[in-house]
Amino acid sequence: MAKTQQLLQYQQPEKSYDVVIIGGGLHGLATAYYLARYHGVKRIAVLERRYIGFGGSGRNTEMVRANKRAHETLPFYKESLEMWDGLSDELEWNLMVQKKGLIALAHSDFELASMRMMSDSQRRAGIKIDMLSPNELKKMVPSLDTSEKPALPIFGAQFHPEGGTVHHDAAVWGYAMACIRYGVDICVGVEVTDINIEANKVTGVETNVGRISAGKVHAAVGGYSSEIGRMIGMKFPVTTIPMQVMTTDIMKPFLDYYVASPRLHFYTQQTLKGDLIMGGPLDNFQSWNSYTTYEESADRAMKIVEYFPDLAHVRIVRTWSGLCDCTGDSAPVMGGCGIDGLSLDIAWGYYGFKSVPASGKYSAEYIATDRMPEKIKAFGLERFYNRQLVREIIL
Amino acid sequence: MTGRLPESPTQVVDRTKPVTIYYQNKPLKAFAGDTVASALLATGIDTFSRSFKYHRRRSASCLTGHCSRCTMNVDGRMHIKTCQTTVREGMSVEPHDNLEFDPKAIADSFSWAMPTGFYYKMFYKPIWFWKRVKEIIRAMPGNMAAVKPLAKKASVDSVNLSPEILVIGGGLAGMEAAITAAQSGVRVVLAESDPQLGGFEAYQAEDGFSRVQESIRRLEQFDNIKVLVSTTVSALFPDGLAVCNQTCGEGDQFVERAYYVRPGTVVIATGAGSSPMIFAHNDRPGVMLPEAAQRMIHMWGIKPGEHVLLAGGDDYLAQVALELLDKGVALAGLVDFRINGLDETLKSQLEGKGIKIWRGCTLTDTRGSKRIKSATIVSLDRSVTESVACDTIVASSGRYPRHKLMGQVGARMIYDRELNFYMPDGLPSSYQAAGRVLGLEDPEAIKAQGRAAAVRALKTLNIQVAGDEQLSDAPAVRPVSLQPLLSDEKSKKKTFVCYCHDVNEENIEQAIAEGFNNIETCKRYTTATQGTCQGGMCEANFAHLLAKKRPELVARDLPTTRPPVSTVSLSSLAAGHHDIPQISPLHRVQVEQGGNPMRMGAWMRMMDFGDQEAESLAVHQSVGICDVSMLGKFRVFGPDAEKLLNRVMTKKVDGLAPGKILYYAACNQGGILIDDGVALKMGEHDYFVTTTTGRAPVTEEWFSRWCREEDWKVWMVNLTESRASINVAGPKARDVLAKLTADDISDAALPFLNWAHLEIAGVKTIAMRMGFLGELSYEVLCPSSQAVFLWNRLLEAGEPLGLVPFGLEALNICRLEKGHLVPGLDTDGFTTLHEASFGWVLNKKKTETVGKPILDLIVDEPMQQQVVPFSLDGRSPILDGALVVDGSKQLGRVTSIRYSPLLDKTIGLALVEPHADWREGGKVKLWFGEREVEADFAKPPFYDPAGERMKM
């Protein structure tokens, strides 16, 4: 066969860069790409201590959507959702974008009211949303039990036709390869041990392979954010909590939509391969250890079997988990942190995947222009001192 | 292939007990003791499944539950390992694919067009094209199970066990460990995934079988060993839980059983298997591991084939060859990739029987897509190439430990180059390993290690057991040669490494060349080891291949192990878990009387009794009763009770006089309103406190949180479920009660915001006069056991006065008419006490109140949100959740909105940003049906502003 082209090439880091990005996951890679391609930044390094896509990028349930609650953030999520559509073409790599539609179940009048409010809010922001009755829902998802039988019967649902999935590993590689094409150095096995600051300005980083000086440093390290905080003598408004996922044996196509129950904290989609991926809530306590537990698996299994009774015999093949750095308002922290040249893209909890394109774009804009873009203003760190928390969750 | 070998004592099949199963709806004769796989193999069925990508024919290749190629739909249950499922009379078995004629098998001819990751490099534009292609991709894979409505609900049993020791694996090592442990009197659970005990030795001809029987005889002497067969330990969670999943056999009413075992200590004796050899078309029906061949001849009495070629670099293959000959199976020969390694005795025995042996040779290719027809043998120096006719290839590239449970508890598997075996490092001391899983082969050494493992394991529990903890001579692990790779450009395309996903050697080479060059990225890009077998048949070969292409990867790390070890059904995981709502003591009687129940939170509540508007009018005009038993009720008492209540509550509880009701609110440290309720003083340092329904489950946690660092003497009792609560509300409420009580309930004796002990209809109650609904009302508390009696007496007494039961909807209408908000419904997780207009509930001098410091800091700051009442004339279709807007700006939302028949207005509350319009005469613009609808700002209450009705 024809000579194989090396698509992924890693570099040894040089002594200095214009921008050093800490973290080789989707947020770090996307930011590097937009900086290189759209802002003409020449010398960029992405430093990753394990392998690209090691963290949340390689572990998530692939959901992309814009049906968030806080209306001031809707333009950001809407743009991110739309950016996924053109990304395969732009990155020249099939991200397997499937805008199959997301269904969010309501199990009470209160939830329906909440969903109505969010739907109106989302429609006003230009996002297509419909409300479905149990009957309409049954036609779309025949295997869903929309009767009175389940413990918390389904009252109705919200349908977000443009929500869907993107293959997470493909996204990592697509952005990585595009980074390489635009001259970004991706350095794996490089661990940042300290951030150098002089007179409140960042000058570079210390790593396990030596010092690298940098005009700007950007942190996009996912669940490990607080380690960056420690390096600069700051606490961050995050706690790191694991979130577990399960996957099954493969089945003939039977589920065309992503089905989620916000109330019951479970969500599931059937992948192109045919298996079901099942996500659930954050775990019960803070931890930096990526483990899975019987309690979470059983809880999820119970919910799936309750609402998809025909799946009772489906078999679980693998369980895994990832670390989520969570804030009290389920919204991220982007922009500056009070130190010149140091920017953050952290606290993405369990909602970081959908936001990859827009957070990469706007992080790059912030880094390149030193100005906080309008669309991410709500995510600034100072909101925790102004008590201007994002109203993403109600209770 | 068809028919059975003569019976022998090693067989588990009982030919006196025929069993009929149905394969593709046709009856198939089997015997008790057969597995579904053995029953199929005995009738000559070769193909069990079609492969994932290329739809190649696949047969059972390991017959020990690891390769996942024998999976079929059994009795409506998908992806069942037929090799470990014993037959049951009437069982229905269906393959997942059309095995004989699979049109998608054309994919196999186009494998050249499907290099690694080809789908990442194409199909993505234009978008409409991708949308079509993905539907095709979805439908393509082989071995997909169909999701169909289940004829019968899954029935899974669940059992909890807590033995001192769990032994995983019922082979020689495991049985020995179990016996040793049992001798000390402790409870032992022994789990074995096969339908019978014995492990590897059970199918090592007569000698092995007798050894096993001897151990079983000794084991059966103990009644403190619980033996679980057909039970796979799916996961060992490091907190001690072992999840063991059993497939139930004939006569069991359940289909599966989940054992949740919490042992004090564990012995892992899960054994070792063979790793498959890799050569072109090494996945074809007819290619199997030596264990599979042995199990066929010794356990089920089936010929693996008519003309068998064996291959490997291990004396084990020669041993198996002799066993096959002994059972009358013709051999094509033995291929040994060692030049001089083959044991002399075995060699001469084979040659004495005329069996050809190729030394220093390996296999590179095969022919025969439906079933093997021949194999290509090549010498390591490539000087000799020979094609040999055969219909079966029994091949192994070395032993490989069944290590996954060790990985789950934190051990790392380290590759030993000399031994070509993986050994565990870092196994925690309460998990001891023994036997073939640690590379041993000698039966006596295995038994000794099993004994030692039990001794060491129980020592971690401080239980002394007779036996040697250490082995005097650490038994040596016999090295086995690594398979040499002689693949060429052409054969690499069909040399399968990962069978579950059809990943071949060329795919892996290409991935590495493209830059996916460590095990984690290569695995994800090629999808090797990510299939059902989760590395069980492929990860060793994958690691070796990677190391061959990248010699610097000395460690040959395996991919991360995750639970479960073997697939587990959702219903097994869910076994024993139920979500059941709570019901009040008055639930059933209300339903009988026409109440419409609905689940709200954890409780079932009555929404109405058929007409919520009429019910609300009844509350205003005569009287109604409503079940409010879900509200939180607590006794807080002790010398320091006041200190605690003064912390949690916004009001000061000192000086609360007996008979008086104190209404309070509670905040969190952020000053956010989280709860409200009342407090009554029952006695010296003894209080009765209520909370909202939603907060009741966390009230003890919350209250005790505020004295957890104190040395206070204060205690709580949760009375929520032991006390029922009935709200009797309406102008005739007193008249109704007067008929049932001799106590003085005049307004003078029991004024508004007071409470009293009353005996109503003989029931001892506490009655509280409050004004949530705006009418004369009494909240009557009684023991839950007497609630139904009291309810019915109230109905009887009230009937002539027009008393009706009413539900939550009518309650909602009435409280909205008074403008009363419900914390958590009309406020959210950001609403401070001030923003909820609850500043009047805050004792400004008391500093210890939770949240007071922040409330004081923000009292003069502009509010971020506030609760705004509004009304519209007549009825309105607007529902809860409607947005409040100002042009394109979104200000907030409607939290409660209802039509009031009394006022003939639609009234509601909204949680909104501050705005100039929130004043008399202002307009509140609601967004409904894609347009603005104007409502009037209205200062509450909408009804009886002077509040006279409730003070009657």
Next chain:
Amino acid sequence: MAFLINCPNCGDRNPYEFTFGGQCKTAPDQGADMKAWCDYLFFHDNMPDFQDEWWFHTMGCGDWIKISRNLATHEIRSTEE
């Protein structure tokens, strides 16, 4: 890795029986400003190291206990009531 919590009243129990109460923190003193309160309420150490934290035994004795747990390894080095 999961772990067991040694409740002083109930013995070794599954962490899922408890409600996690977060890192032990000292509330700001009387008269502290908003920044001090925001620091206390919203900012956390959150390091892969030992942390003093509160746990409430919801499905057990109903007591609050303070443990010192390593967030990365789940090793618990002390438990107190």
